[in-house]
Amino acid sequence: xxxxxxxxxxTLTIVGLLALPSLVLAxxxxxxxxxxxxxxxxxxxxxxxxxxTKKFVLFEGQxxxxxxxxxxxxxxxxxxxxxxxxxxxxxxxxxxxxxxxxPGTSVTVPSPVKGKKGTSSIQxxxxxxxxxxxxxxxxxxxxxxxxxxxxxxxxxDFFIGHNHNTGMEVVVLRGEVAIYNDPEKLxxxxxxxxxxxxxxxxxxxxxxxxxxxxxxxxxxxxxxVQASSYVPLTTEDxxxxxxxxxAAVLKLEKQTSTAALEDIKLHDPExxxxxxxxxxxxxxxxxEIVSRLYKQAPRPKKxxxxxxxxxxxxxxxxxxKYFKED
Numbered sequence: 001x002x003x004x005x006x007x008x009x010x011t012l013t014i015v016g017l018l019a020l021p022s023l024v025l026a027x028x029x030x031x032x033x034x035x036x037x038x039x040x041x042x043x044x045x046x047x048x049x050x051x052x053t054k055k056f057v058l059f060e061g062q063x064x065x066x067x068x069x070x071x072x073x074x075x076x077x078x079x080x081x082x083x084x085x086x087x088x089x090x091x092x093x094x095x096x097x098x099x100x101x102x103p104g105t106s107v108t109v110p111s112p113v114k115g116k117k118g119t120s121s122i123q124x125x126x127x128x129x130x131x132x133x134x135x136x137x138x139x140x141x142x143x144x145x146x147x148x149x150x151x152x153x154x155x156x157d158f159f160i161g162h163n164h165n166t167g168m169e170v171v172v173l174r175g176e177v178a179i180y181n182d183p184e185k186l187x188x189x190x191x192x193x194x195x196x197x198x199x200x201x202x203x204x205x206x207x208x209x210x211x212x213x214x215x216x217x218x219x220x221x222x223x224x225v226q227a228s229s230y231v232p233l234t235t236e237d238x239x240x241x242x243x244x245x246x247a248a249v250l251k252l253e254k255q256t257s258t259a260a261l262e263d264i265k266l267h268d269p270e271x272x273x274x275x276x277x278x279x280x281x282x283x284x285x286x287x288e289i290v291s292r293l294y295k296q297a298p299r300p301k302k303x304x305x306x307x308x309x310x311x312x313x314x315x316x317x318x319x320x321k322y323f324k325e326d
């Protein structure tokens with residue numbers, strides 16, 4: 001009897017140890033919504049087209065059940081996040097990696113790629129997002145796929161948008177992003193001679209199988225980046241949370257600030273010296289970065305006032321403080 005018990009115990013222990021790496025990986029790729037404003041949903045399971053269920057979302061021609069994302073909610077790799085016209089979200093990871101999802105966007109939560117060690121993938125179906133991905137973290141070789149192209153992240157602060165008319169656009173705020181004009185490939189698996197590398201302060205536009213256009217990011221494009229990634233965490237957002245959940249969200253939010261500063265230290269030590277003593281939120285750090293690039297960006301050939309909707313999204317006070325020029 002004793003021997004039988006010991007054998008069973010040993011078997012269970014071995015099974016548990018074998019499952020441990022998968023469990024760790026799953027936790028590493030589990031995102032938490034640290035900000036969720038307006039209409040933000042996560043898709044769950046598919047529904048038969050003939051189903052009479054009233055609560056569903058029609059996505060890419062298929063019916064899905066869904067949940068409304070609330071602050072503190074955990075999201076699994078591969079789940080689809082949808083933001084409505086008034087919806088915004090910020091997803092964060094334990095190492096400080098984070099994604100800021102703009103209104104009118106559909107994007108999947110990053111997943112590890114099977115058989116490709118250290119490589120992960122995300123799909124931006126439509127809309128806009130900005131992300132900070134640590135060069136030393138588990139998503140450091142992340143591929144962002146759209147229907148037009150694929151972008152290989154090289155540990156950076158970047159912005160990506162996609163729509164069916166203009167294709168994929170990329171703005172790099174810090175570091176590098178490598179682009180390949182075939183969405184069926186992994187950019188991280190393609191040789192540098194076939195990639196178009198976009199560096200800090202540059203913008204690229206690409207449609208499937210077409211030549212990649214790359215120019216210095218304009219002031220108008222940088223304003224769009226700021227408006228699209230405007231997802232601050234406020235005291236109002238935290239009010240309804242239980243104390244335990246509030247503490248967890250604040251811990252993650254603090255880690256996003258630490259990760260942003262560490263990334264700046266790696267790429268721009270002088271800028272790091274300016275920011276490190278200010279005790280800024282990650283949102284304010286990102287605003288400072290865009291503001292600095294904005295002031296250096298080329299002026300348009302025909303002077304153009306910032307779009308009123310864009311200023312409204314950025315916040316008039318923020319616009320006057322960081323972006324308005326004399």
